Amino acid sequence: MLVPAPPLHDGAQGGGCARAWSKGLTNKETLDFFTRFQGLPHGLCYARAFYGIDTYRLNRWISIMLHTFVYRNNKTILTTFSVLNVVASILGTLKSLLKAGRSLP
Numbered sequence: 001m002l003v004p005a006p007p008l009h010d011g012a013q014g015g016g017c018a019r020a021w022s023k024g025l026t027n028k029e030t031l032d033f034f035t036r037f038q039g040l041p042h043g044l045c046y047a048r049a050f051y052g053i054d055t056y057r058l059n060r061w062i063s064i065m066l067h068t069f070v071y072r073n074n075k076t077i078l079t080t081f082s083v084l085n086v087v088a089s090i091l092g093t094l095k096s097l098l099k100a101g102r103s104l105p
Helices: 016-021 027-039 044-072 074-099
Strands: none
Touching: 027 044, 044 074
8 A cells, every 4th residue: 555645845844855855766756756847837836946956956966076086085185184284283383493482403
């Protein structure tokens, strides 16, 4: 027995698009989601829904590429930040020693 899905325009659940994108959908659920737009009257809700879909489609590849870069290079990124931190602390110590009038050993 199939339980009917809640309507997409239910305000209590944060809206249709936000609800649909917050969890993974199966192919059937995605098809059902987009076929519900056929009866949506043209207006502000229609424009907002398709603007959100288009924006998601255009910006999704950026987040995928950024995630891939960080995932593949996380050790290098952490090593670089560690080395920069060490260099900054050494330079800070040298600067404070020179400022105090002490000579370097």
